[in-house]
Amino acid sequence: MNKREARSQKPEARRRGRIQKKSARCAFPIPPGSWFLAPGFTLVELLVVLVILGILASLTTLGINAAINSATKNRTEALVLQLSAQLDVYRLRWGDFPPSTLAELGTAPPNAVNNGIEALTACLASRRKGGQLLDHVEFSNTDADVISINATDWFFGDNQLREVADSYGFPLVYLHHKDYVRTPVSMRTYLFSGENEQEQIEAVKDPATQAYFNPDKFQILSVGKDGKWGTDDDLGLPR
Numbered sequence: 001m002n003k004r005e006a007r008s009q010k011p012e013a014r015r016r017g018r019i020q021k022k023s024a025r026c027a028f029p030i031p032p033g034s035w036f037l038a039p040g041f042t043l044v045e046l047l048v049v050l051v052i053l054g055i056l057a058s059l060t061t062l063g064i065n066a067a068i069n070s071a072t073k074n075r076t077e078a079l080v081l082q083l084s085a086q087l088d089v090y091r092l093r094w095g096d097f098p099p100s101t102l103a104e105l106g107t108a109p110p111n112a113v114n115n116g117i118e119a120l121t122a123c124l125a126s127r128r129k130g131g132q133l134l135d136h137v138e139f140s141n142t143d144a145d146v147i148s149i150n151a152t153d154w155f156f157g158d159n160q161l162r163e164v165a166d167s168y169g170f171p172l173v174y175l176h177h178k179d180y181v182r183t184p185v186s187m188r189t190y191l192f193s194g195e196n197e198q199e200q201i202e203a204v205k206d207p208a209t210q211a212y213f214n215p216d217k218f219q220i221l222s223v224g225k226d227g228k229w230g231t232d233d234d235l236g237l238p239r
């Protein structure tokens with residue numbers, strides 16, 4: 001290549017160089033000072049990221065807790081419906097629902113708390129005639145009472161007066177319809193945990209009519225997650 005040819009090619013080379021530089025700049029335009037070109041995060045950027053991660057973590061925890069609470073509540077409601085169906089079977093076999101106290105079965109209960117659910121548990125766990133009706137349920141014995149005899153030939157293998165417990169571990173409340181208002185009130189006295197005081201239960205009325213729900217059957221109630229009667233988280237039939 002002579003000098004003239006070389007000179008003629010220089011502008012072309014310079015033009016290609018400019019194009020290459022321009023292409024390099026424009027192929028992926030990045031504004032100056034962009035954060036991902038910086039050698040590291042600034043303190044403010046790190047704080048922003050941490051705050052966002054914290055918010056996401058708390059939202060996830062809240063969602064998980066809400067799902068757990070909902071599932072636990074659903075288990076108690078399903079248990080109450082299950083017991084309701086079993087009580088209907090019991091009445092078909094025996095002509096009536098279990099009483100609200102074992103005293104009506106000829107056995108004096110050793111104390112005056114949790115009598116209703118203890119009587120329900122004793123009756124549905126009985127091996128007499130039609131066989132036991134309780135299945136896949138949890139039990140408590142919050143008043144730790146033991147009776148002298150196995151009043152209904154229940155299947156537990158000891159004489160503890162157990163209570164069917166809700167999904168929170170508290171004994172359910174059971175009231176035969178004839179005991180919604182009848183004395184003694186010990187049939188409606190409950191101890192839901194060893195840490196709380198005894199509570200007096202009232203059968204639930206329809207607020208619109210002031211008539212008792214389930215007037216010809218029974219009421220099964222749960223004190224809910226807080227373990228206290230008469231609060232917003234109470235569950236069960238008839239509600």
Ligand SMILES: [Ca+2]
Nearest residue numbers: 113114143145
């Ligand atoms: Ca008792």
Ligand SMILES: [Ca+2]
Nearest residue numbers: 141143145161
């Ligand atoms: Ca008991």
Ligand SMILES: [Ca+2]
Nearest residue numbers: 223224228231
């Ligand atoms: Ca409650």
